[in-house]
Amino acid sequence: MQKKVIFKIWRFKPPEKRQGYTKYEVPVVEGMTVLDGLLHIKENIDASLTIRYSCRMGVCGSCGMVINGKPDLACHLQISHIRSKVIEVRPLFNHPAVKDLICDFGPFFEKHRMVKPYLIRKDAGEQENPTLEYKQLPQEHLDYMQFSYCLKCGCCYAVCPTAATDELYLGPQAFSAAFRYLVDSRDEGWEERVLAVDTSHGIWRCHFAGSCAQVCPKGVDPGLASQLLKRLVIFGTGRGRAGAGIIEKPVPVPEKIEKIPKPPPATV
Ligand code: FES
Numbered sequence: 531m532q533k534k535v536i537f538k539i540w541r542f543k544p545p546e547k548r549q550g551y552t553k554y555e556v557p558v559v560e561g562m563t564v565l566d567g568l569l570h571i572k573e574n575i576d577a578s579l580t581i582r583y584s585c586r587m588g589v590c591g592s593c594g595m596v597i598n599g600k601p602d603l604a605c606h607l608q609i610s611h612i613r614s615k616v617i618e619v620r621p622l623f624n625h626p627a628v629k630d631l632i633c634d635f636g637p638f639f640e641k642h643r644m645v646k647p648y649l650i651r652k653d654a655g656e657q658e659n660p661t662l663e664y665k666q667l668p669q670e671h672l673d674y675m676q677f678s679y680c681l682k683c684g685c686c687y688a689v690c691p692t693a694a695t696d697e698l699y700l701g702p703q704a705f706s707a708a709f710r711y712l713v714d715s716r717d718e719g720w721e722e723r724v725l726a727v728d729t730s731h732g733i734w735r736c737h738f739a740g741s742c743a744q745v746c747p748k749g750v751d752p753g754l755a756s757q758l759l760k761r762l763v764i765f766g767t768g769r770g771r772a773g774a775g776i777i778e779k780p781v782p783v784p785e786k787i788e789k790i791p792k793p794p795p796a797t798v
Pocket of ligand 1: 594
């Protein structure tokens, strides 16, 4: 007999503001994701169900939602990896709901824009008429690589306790983006970017709950970014690897390893 699960989905329909859970029974096949289950409902049971998705392969970040209490990408989470027979799905917390599982990402992207998430250079002439390449060592790339994986899916923002209480709070995703560019050896945008993060709704409101890192589907740690940003602001520079001072220096290898004499045998 084919396995079935119950989808318990939060339905919200403006302008009536009608809201509540609706249950649907969905047949499950091997490898089926939560997004596949939702699309099965939309195509076969209730066409009015509203969801947002695009790539269906965990790349675009548009299918973020709360699944059994935890934000995740619906196209990333397989139904077989969920122990419960009931899959409860609702829109992301801390984002204004638009309809059913869709949220308004306008304010979220506005905060992302505030940290100027692109390389800022002062050599305008070179930008207009390039003559050379901007070189970067592999080690310099590692300095920010983790933070460049961010999909902007909004899962980190949905679990942030500070974002839940301060709607002006910049939030974990914006901190990751700011840090990613501030420590890029090619960037020269310290003065402009620091104005966005060093505010009363910026990095100093992060009390390092760490839940952002727990839910990131790409393994980014925005809490780490906010702590390192605090350090950059205190020490007053972020211009590339050389000035940042936050990069772990390789441990110097001693030229000669001295042998540690063995302790004498214990006597009774
Ligand atoms: S649909 Fe693109 S990440 Fe899920």
